[in-house]
Amino acid sequence: MAGAAYTIFDTLMGRCGIAWGDDGVLAVQLADSREIDTRRRLLRQCPDARESRPSAEIAGAIDGIAATLRGAPHDFSDVSLDLGGLPAFDCRVYAAIRAIPRGETATHAELAKRVGSSGALYAVGHAIRRNPFALIVPCHRALATAGDTSGICANGGVITRRRLLAMEGAIAAGGPSLFDVLLTAAPRQPER
Structure with a gap:
């Protein structure tokens, strides 16, 4: 081709x-x-x-x-990635992220240590935000800090990250729905 x-x-x-x-x-x-x-x-x-x-x-x-x-498990380890033109550091970060098993997460600090640059937290975060291989390089499993599912993951967003982690069993799927939040925020009517 x-x-x-x-x-x-x-x-x-x-x-x-x-x-x-x-x-x-x-x-x-x-x-x-x-x-x-x-x-x-x-x-x-x-x-x-x-x-x-x-x-x-x-x-x-x-x-x-x-x-x-x-929500079904899939192993992408046999999928070839074209890493040409990407920074070598980003490629090392992507390899480390691909090694995170389904149902687990790793912090940016842990990933920095795995790629041999323990002080490179911000560089790890930048590599994750630039990840062109959503899901194949499962950046949703890379968290800024342990348990913190906020923050943007490459082209998926916070809601997608949380859904994927919940489907994988890495975080609890529960929590209030929008309907629950609206009910608790609405003023209560006095009982008659």
Whole structure:
């Protein structure tokens, strides 16, 4: 195959996108509210990519992404990533994140230590925010501090991170719903 290619595909979360080249996956874009926005963000990362039918390996990655977004476990360790043009430090961080087992998390400090740069907390955070391989490099498992699920993870957002961690059993799925919050915030009417 000459050049980069991409496709948009259905998941329970919405229409996601994946781009690839000869050396593997170039980017994964989780669903935006509109497909055109998903496509636009993916093409911003891979402007030379042309829409194409996925190879067998990419189809396997797509199936894995869809399964993960349904809450099913999937091992992405056999999915090749095209790391060309990415900083070497980011690549080491992505390798460390890929080693975090499903159902577990690691802090930025732990990841910095794993990549041999224990003082590089901010650099780890920047690498995570730039992660072009959502779910294949499961950045939702990398937390700024233990138990803190806030903060942005590459193109997924806080709500997606919490949902994924809950589906994986890394955090409790409970907590108040929006309806619960509204009920407790509403003024009570006096009983008659």
